[in-house]
Amino acid sequence: MDRRTEILRRAAEIFARKGVSNTSVEDIANAIGVKREAIYYYFRSRIDILLEILLPTSRTLLNSMRLICRTDLTNREKLKAALESHLSEYTPGYIEMTVAFREEHFFADTEKASELSETWDEYGKLWTDIIIDGQEAGEFNADLDPKMISFAILGMCNWMSRWYNPSKDVSIEEIINTFFTMSMDGVSTLPKEQPAMKNPDAA
Amino acid sequence: MDRRTEILRRAAEIFARKGVSNTSVEDIANAIGVKREAIYYYFRSRIDILLEILLPTSRTLLNSMRLICRTDLTNREKLKAALESHLSEYTPGYIEMTVAFREEHFFADTEKASELSETWDEYGKLWTDIIIDGQEAGEFNADLDPKMISFAILGMCNWMSRWYNPSKDVSIEEIINTFFTMSMDGVSTLPKEQPAMKNPDAA
Structure with missing residues (x-):
């Protein structure tokens, strides 16, 4: 699974669990174990x-x-x-x-x-x-x-x-x-x- | 209508229109024409x-x-x-x-x-x-x-x-x-x- 797909899958899980408005790009990065910048490389925003x-x-x-x-x-x-x-x-x-x-x-x-x-x-x-x-x-x-x-x-x-x-x-x-x-x-x-x-x- | 009721009514309108997660206490204060502190006098948070x-x-x-x-x-x-x-x-x-x-x-x-x-x-x-x-x-x-x-x-x-x-x-x-x-x-x-x-x- 490439990094982009991984971000999408983990983000979907977190969004479903705690709601989009309570999820920051940082939360997604933490869940994957990368820095925030690694997410911004693929996506502009939540x-x-x-x-x-x-x-x-x-x-x-x-x-x-x-x-x-x-x-x-x-x-x-x-x-x-x-x-x-x-x-x-x-x-x-x-x-x-x-x-x-x-x-x-x-x-x-x-x-x-x-x-x-x-x-x-x-x-x-x-x-x-x-x-x-x-x-x-x-x-x-x-x-x-x-x-x-x-x-x-x-x-x-x-x-x-x-x-x-x-x-x-x-x-x-x-x-x-x-x-x-x-x-x-x-x-x-x-x-x-x-x-x-x-x-x-x-x- | 007392101030408390006014806050609740205006907040409900704004929440319905632009969503709770996009509404700040400041937005509600602005809609009523008071300072943020006037909202916090009645409510602890959004x-x-x-x-x-x-x-x-x-x-x-x-x-x-x-x-x-x-x-x-x-x-x-x-x-x-x-x-x-x-x-x-x-x-x-x-x-x-x-x-x-x-x-x-x-x-x-x-x-x-x-x-x-x-x-x-x-x-x-x-x-x-x-x-x-x-x-x-x-x-x-x-x-x-x-x-x-x-x-x-x-x-x-x-x-x-x-x-x-x-x-x-x-x-x-x-x-x-x-x-x-x-x-x-x-x-x-x-x-x-x-x-x-x-x-x-x-x-």
Whole structure:
């Protein structure tokens, strides 16, 4: 593992454990056993390191989502695939890192920071598109606001980094199945009221 | 409005807008038009101010949840009431503030910080209890892990502070209804598979 990769890995661990705002470049240097200057040789700042951690995962998620949207799966199946893709990229401390990024972004108007914001925007939009397409195809309840639904599902998933403990909790697969059942059918044992259809012929 | 209250209100606005980690006691003082010392007369630090902002809302939510759990409502109705209570306390920048609190909490092991953690723990537990009771009463799908479900619903709600814009988006009431429908029946137009029952006689 080269020094650059080592810095990114150790920084990600420390960010997840004690929060970005409590981590200095010096802390990262100490954890690796080098001087601060050795970190500055590769990165300009803590936010630069954070960007390098968040960008690859975010790009991977967006690319995977673009592919999912271009398949011939039903929208129900696309949503399952989207959940699988999103949760298999689970990262501890993800919320903490995205919050720190948003906060520090005010002061780091670089090209990479814009790329990250744009990646997240397009990613959210593709989730909403699946809901809209599913409503038009009669697969999903057309009474519900599609943006609210896609953000509800993403919120469900992203909140995981606040309670999920990979070492003692259940498997990611079980979480995917639970969130999918919940998104599709909810928790109630009562039959659904007949949901609204945009296009009843398609159902 | 007394000076103390004024500090708390302005600090909450600034925290929500630019993030706790980018806000200094000096920023808060400047926004009010006083010297830093005037802030330190009331609060020991930024985290002290943050605690005073988060504690009252958290206590209100917990008390309201305790009452909901002691009513004779069905568990379905309790969940609706819990959603109403949680979302009516909507605060912009809530996630940012809770993340900042968790990060800085490492360094602020005060009585108030412990009270906030305990309040959040008990609050989450009461949500899970409603799911467990509902599963035992045959109201909710007993196949699903109750903790995962309660955290999914709380995640859905808490993520709101990342996308909801009170000035141009829909009403909180519409969000409550959407999240309730989603939690109870999901988005799919297909009939549910027969969910598992812990206690089929109760249904």
